Amino acid sequence: MIKNLFKFPGGVHVSQFKDLSIHEKVEPAKLPSKLVLPLHQHIGAAAEPCVEIGELVLKGQKIASANGYVSAPIHAPTSGTIEDIGDYPIAHPSGMSAPCIVIKPDGDDKWIELESHASDYSSIDPSHLRNIIRRAGIVGLGGAGFPTYIKHNPGPDGSVDTLIINGSECEPYITCDDSLMRDRPDEIVCGIRIIKHALNAKHVVVAIEDNKPEAFQAIKKALADFDDESIEAVQIPTIYPAGSEKQLIYTVTGKEVPQNSLPINISIVCQNIGTTAAVYRAINHGEPLISRYVTVTGDIHQPKNLEVLFGTPINELVDQCGGVKGSVRRLIIGGPMMGFAMHQLNLPVIKTTNCVLIDAKESKAFKTRDFAMPCIRCGSCAEACPAGLIPQQLYWYSKSQEFDKAQDYNLYDCIECGCCDYVCPSKIPLVQYYRFAKAEIWKRELEMQKSNTARQRHEFHQFRVEREKAEKAEKHRQKKAALQAKENANKDDIKTGKEADPKKAAILAAMERAKAKKAEPKNTDNLTEAQKKLIAEIDAKRAKQRNAASQAKPTNEDSKDSNNS
Amino acid sequence: MFSAIIVLGLLALTFGLLLGFIAIKFKVEGDPLVEKIDAVLPQTQCGQCGYPGCKPYAQAIANETADINQCPPGGETTIIALADLLDREPKPLNPENGEESGKTVVYIDEQTCIGCTLCIQACPIDAIAGAAKQMHTVIESECTGCNLCIPPCPVDCIIIKPVNETIDSWQWDKPNAIAEAKS
Numbered sequence: 001m002i003k004n005l006f007k008f009p010g011g012v013h014v015s016q017f018k019d020l021s022i023h024e025k026v027e028p029a030k031l032p033s034k035l036v037l038p039l040h041q042h043i044g045a046a047a048e049p050c051v052e053i054g055e056l057v058l059k060g061q062k063i064a065s066a067n068g069y070v071s072a073p074i075h076a077p078t079s080g081t082i083e084d085i086g087d088y089p090i091a092h093p094s095g096m097s098a099p100c101i102v103i104k105p106d107g108d109d110k111w112i113e114l115e116s117h118a119s120d121y122s123s124i125d126p127s128h129l130r131n132i133i134r135r136a137g138i139v140g141l142g143g144a145g146f147p148t149y150i151k152h153n154p155g156p157d158g159s160v161d162t163l164i165i166n167g168s169e170c171e172p173y174i175t176c177d178d179s180l181m182r183d184r185p186d187e188i189v190c191g192i193r194i195i196k197h198a199l200n201a202k203h204v205v206v207a208i209e210d211n212k213p214e215a216f217q218a219i220k221k222a223l224a225d226f227d228d229e230s231i232e233a234v235q236i237p238t239i240y241p242a243g244s245e246k247q248l249i250y251t252v253t254g255k256e257v258p259q260n261s262l263p264i265n266i267s268i269v270c271q272n273i274g275t276t277a278a279v280y281r282a283i284n285h286g287e288p289l290i291s292r293y294v295t296v297t298g299d300i301h302q303p304k305n306l307e308v309l310f311g312t313p314i315n316e317l318v319d320q321c322g323g324v325k326g327s328v329r330r331l332i333i334g335g336p337m338m339g340f341a342m343h344q345l346n347l348p349v350i351k352t353t354n355c356v357l358i359d360a361k362e363s364k365a366f367k368t369r370d371f372a373m374p375c376i377r378c379g380s381c382a383e384a385c386p387a388g389l390i391p392q393q394l395y396w397y398s399k400s401q402e403f404d405k406a407q408d409y410n411l412y413d414c415i416e417c418g419c420c421d422y423v424c425p426s427k428i429p430l431v432q433y434y435r436f437a438k439a440e441i442w443k444r445e446l447e448m449q450k451s452n453t454a455r456q457r458h459e460f461h462q463f464r465v466e467r468e469k470a471e472k473a474e475k476h477r478q479k480k481a482a483l484q485a486k487e488n489a490n491k492d493d494i495k496t497g498k499e500a501d502p503k504k505a506a507i508l509a510a511m512e513r514a515k516a517k518k519a520e521p522k523n524t525d526n527l528t529e530a531q532k533k534l535i536a537e538i539d540a541k542r543a544k545q546r547n548a549a550s551q552a553k554p555t556n557e558d559s560k561d562s563n564n565s
Numbered sequence: 566m567f568s569a570i571i572v573l574g575l576l577a578l579t580f581g582l583l584l585g586f587i588a589i590k591f592k593v594e595g596d597p598l599v600e601k602i603d604a605v606l607p608q609t610q611c612g613q614c615g616y617p618g619c620k621p622y623a624q625a626i627a628n629e630t631a632d633i634n635q636c637p638p639g640g641e642t643t644i645i646a647l648a649d650l651l652d653r654e655p656k657p658l659n660p661e662n663g664e665e666s667g668k669t670v671v672y673i674d675e676q677t678c679i680g681c682t683l684c685i686q687a688c689p690i691d692a693i694a695g696a697a698k699q700m701h702t703v704i705e706s707e708c709t710g711c712n713l714c715i716p717p718c719p720v721d722c723i724i725i726k727p728v729n730e731t732i733d734s735w736q737w738d739k740p741n742a743i744a745e746a747k748s
Contacts, residue, residue: 094735432740439736451608457690
């Protein structure tokens with residue numbers, strides 16, 4: 001039982017703006033004219049398409065399979081035709097396009113035949129449970145999108161101490177988890193029990209911020225139905241970022257996750273509320289992850305939560321919520337503290353899209369970043385930092401690109417929560433500096449690795465060239481030596497009269513034959529006197545002609561002529 | 566007085582032997598400075614510096630026969646790193662050696678390639694696969710963009726391709742300092 005909670009350092013009290021969207025009833029988003037499903041909706045490797053253009057798919061059918069261990073498959077959110085597989089704009093801070101599968105819905109919304117698993121999850125082996133979760137494409141729905149089945153591995157111990165269910169939802173504006181807890185507390189509690197079984201967790205804590213009393217009561221009631229003492233719901237103080245994994249673990253258990261380590265290393269696992277509901281749907285109904293609750297809020301006429309199929313364009317959600325109040329300055333994906341801005345609305349909702357926040361040109365709700373004043377070293381950022389870092393030092397080092405020093409000040413422990421940004425009186429975009437520094441360090445690290453490989457390859461190239469040269473020289477030398485030896489042997493053979501080599505013997509025999517032929521009598525022997533006279537006459541005649549010609553062109557035809565005649 | 570000479574002489578002998586032994590036992594192979602300089606260079610082995618590779622250039626810098634601003638692929642980053650390492654003033658890239666340009670790789674048009682193997686022999690890091698009268702292909706992930714394979718090609722089938730930023734290689738920009746100063 002949780003007796004007392006712990007207070008993590010720093011944190012900020014931000015205006016909530018959650019009232020905007022929480023009071024409206026959650027409704028399903030209208031079926032859009034087309035669904036655009038990015039292949040990369042999670043942390044890890046992008047999924048690989050396993051359908052072809054023009055293929056008919058049913059709701060829940062797998063359209064892209066996981067590619068490797070850290071990856072997740074993607075399923076068709078509704079029935080329809082595969083219209084295209086190609087690059088489309090996605091919700092990514094770069095504003096670039098990425099490979100997507102486009103489905104044109106046929107409107108029937110016909111499910112594929114689902115493989116319903118035993119309603120009694122406890123009879124299913126934990127590793128089989130993990131496989132079902134993996135095949136259902138479930139990833140963490142809190143924002144990071146880490147494949148859930150990997151988290152559900154309790155490790156070598158075979159059990160974990162504490163499973164924390166994160167229902168704190170600390171970012172302003174966002175209410176999708178709050179709505180889910182109010183709407184489907186039973187599903188969530190079932191999901192929690194399944195995850196507890198998969199992890200063999202000794203203790204489960206559902207942590208809900210105290211600004212969500214209805215959700216807390218709903219979960220408490222659902223828990224009471226099961227009468228499981230090892231699962232308890234606790235209210236934690238509302239302070240941003242209480243929902244960040246490391247801060248939540250500290251709040252609930254008082255334990256800190258060590259640097260470069262994971263919660264599982266201290267026998268703790270954190271799961272988001274949305275993920276638990278998805279796990280329930282996958283185990284009890286066999287449904288893959290194809291939709292989620294999304295908060296559509298900000299400067300729009302009817303902010304509310306919608307149950308959205310993945311791939312639905314955001315502009316259609318905004319239209320369903322009454323449209324924008326004025327004209328759009330930017331669209332923020334995620335909350336105002338950690339989200340990123342996009343400048344077009346025709347972007348698909350993906351597994352990690354928890355909130356769509358519209359910032360209109362006419363509104364003054366958001367602090368704008370048009371200018372920043374110099375840092376005055378007031379230290380407010382250090383007081384606000386929930387990770388216990390010194391943001392201003394990180395800022396100086398990131399700005400001057402002294403990345404070694406930034407790392408000495410534990411740059412990689414920064415969770416990019418934005419508390420320092422929020423409190424900065426000079427409005428310096430601090431987190432942006434840290435993101436830049438982190439990316440730059442990674443880039444340099446990669447370049448260093450690449451240049452090391454190139455060096456090794458070049459050294460090997462040089463070694464290879466040298467080796468080949470040496471080999472060639474050696475071959476040449478051997479050949480020459482062999483030739484020399486042969487010649488020597490030849491000479492010896494002739495001297496000794498030995499005929500060791502059959503080839504040589506053949507040559508010698510041929511030479512003998514030629515000699516013998518030469519010795520044979522010729523047709524010029526044994527001639528009569530008349531013939532001799534004729535020959536002499538002809539020779540004399542030829543000599544005359546030759547003399548005339550030989551002045552200009554001396555030849556050696558004499559011998560030939562004499563032979564032929 | 567003799568005793569002092571003997572004691573000092575013995576001491577000198579002991580330390581001499583000790584130092585001599587250490588000099589042999591812990592001998593540093595090669596020139597550590599050259600290694601350090603070589604580690605900073607981008608290892609494209611392109612020869613634009615006027616030396617037949619990064620290591621010879623590193624050697625030349627260490628011997629102070631070459632300046633630190635002769636490496637176009639490394640550009641400003643490398644010059645600053647070298648200046649830091651050697652405690653010298655950074656200076657702009659020598660235009661005689663070339664200009665700093667974006668990262669590129671080469672690509673062989675396989676329709677045109679006649680399989681002459683000349684590019685394979687030219688590649689300093691063995692990043693081209695192929696054999697005589699067989700089609701050649703650049704191993705793109707290993708290519709450093711040195712372009713040394715281009716001049717020997719008799720049919721001009723090697724094309725320079727810029728390395729485009731993808732969604733995976735994309736990174737956050739440094740916040741705009743001008744916007745910050747404008748106050």
